[in-house]
Amino acid sequence: MNGSDLAKVLTRAVARAFYETRHVLIIECLLNYSALRDDDLAYLIGMNTKDLHKVCAKLKEDRLLEVYTRPELKEGQTRPVNRTYYWIDFQHTVDAVKWRVYKIDKEMQGTAVPASERKEYFCNFCKASWTQMEVLDNFSAQGFLCHTCNHVLVHDADRHAVGHQKSTRMNNQFKFITDLLPQIDSVGIPEKTFDEAYANARVVERSETHQAVNSVAVETGLNRPTAVKGLANTGPTSLAVSISTGDGPSEEEKAAEQERRDRISKQNALPEWMTVSATNANEKFVLDDKTSSAQVQLKKGENDGNTAKKDALDAKEQADLDDYMARLKAEQAAEAARKAAEEEEEYESGDEDEVDFEDVAPGSGTSTEATSPNAGTPAVDGPPAKKIKMEEEAAPAPADEDDEEDDLEFEDV
Structure with a gap:
């Protein structure tokens, strides 16, 4: 037996020993048909495509089968769709079986x-x-x-x-695997790709009521878009390399570079409504060619009359400023004189109010009792005499009122 036949025997034994019936059916179909599309495999084992993908995901995780997807074009359609194929890579399967046996043996023996x-x-x-x-x-x-x-x-x-008896029992139960692995290693397994597996695949015979739509594989190169609408140049068509022995650029290269710069400068020139100043026609905004960045400078006109005009404007402004300062100083002097006159008038009015008061010595009897709290005492070291305002004499009461008061009679109560 060659390596492929031994690998098939090992795959069948592992599937029947450790997996469920539906997994075993999938492995048997792949071993008999070499490579199957997902709808054909679902038809053979009597399962819908959605459940088939779930079951195959477990086998793919354990490296017992491989999945391949490619775009295919169905009859009557212009847009390709991705179709899924399943096949077995025996090299990966044998390596996965070796690793699983090794891990189980270590778990049985435990930690040394x-x-x-x-x-x-x-x-x-x-x-x-x-x-x-x-x-x-x-x-x-x-x-x-x-x-x-x-x-x-x-x-x-x-x-x-630790694990001595379990390890012994495991070796006895895995003997069908451990006996095949050395034989496979001694013979070797040839490499296998999906194209080889699909070329050797058998055709699935379907009943008349379950016919599948034929599809054709689409090549990857033809599926790549080569152009975009509105984009004519999709890439460089040729590449030219020139080698020169001279030091530095030649005269032709310098002329071409200068021409290129002039062309770019002409393309990047600002319009006239942006370069000419709105307030002064002799001032223009230009780009500074000395720096790489776009710096805008103000270019003044060369007319000398602008400078004289500016000096005349400065002299006029200075004369206006001097005139304004002179008027301001005159207003401040007038305001100070007005305030001094007002203060003098207030002082004179205060002296006129003091004429109505007379000096009265303390202790002198007057008709007013509220002249001084020290009335009747000698003025010894007392405060200076105060000035009191003389009140006008009260008008005598009418005689009729006195007669009426005398006529009042009192009654005993």
Whole structure:
């Protein structure tokens, strides 16, 4: 048997041993037909396409089959659609089986424990376990003693052996796999691609009621757009390289470069309504050619009359400013004189008000009782005499009112 036949036997055995029936049916169909489209495979096993993709996803995850997608054009249609194909790459499948067997074997054996840390002495009384180094300092004629209860320990090196029995059982059950793997490695498996698998594929015979629409594969190069509407140049058509032995650019190259710069400058020239100033026709805005960035400078006219006109305007403005300052100083002086006159008038009016007051010595009797709180006392070291305003004498009361008061009679109550 060659490597491909041995790989087929191994794939069948693994599928029947570890997978469900629907997975086994898919593997059998792929082994018999080499490569199948998703609708043909769904027809063979009696399953819809959506469920088939879910089942095949599990097999693809375990590397038991491969998936290939390509655009195809159906009859009567102009737009291609992607169709999915399933096939088996035996090299990947064999490698996946080897890896799974190795992982399962390691899980069965467990983590290896060093001999110095392995507990081989056990106490049947307190159920304690000890290593060989731990019991060397406690022994008797019957054997090593327990550090907890001083009972004799029992030596059993295989009691806690990790995965020994499970590993043995696994090797017996995986013998059909472990026997085929060395044979496959000795023979070898030829490489296989999807094109080879599709070329060797068998045609699926369908019933008249379940006929499929024929489709033709679309080549990848023809599916790539070569032009876009409105875009004529899709890329460089030729490439030319020139080699010169002279130092630096030649005269022709310098002339061509200058011509190119002049052409670009002419294309980038600003319109007249942007370059000419709206306030002064002799001022223009131009681009600075000395720098790479677009800097706008103000270019003044060369007419000397502009400078004289500007000086005349400056002299006139200075004369107006001087005139304004002179008027401002005159207004400030007039305002100061007006304020001084007002203050003098207020002072004179205050002196006129003091004429109506006379000096009265303290203690002098007057008709007014509220002249001074110190009335009737000698003015010794007292305050200076105050000026009081003389009140006009009250007009005498009419005689009729006095007569009426005298006529009042009082009655005993």
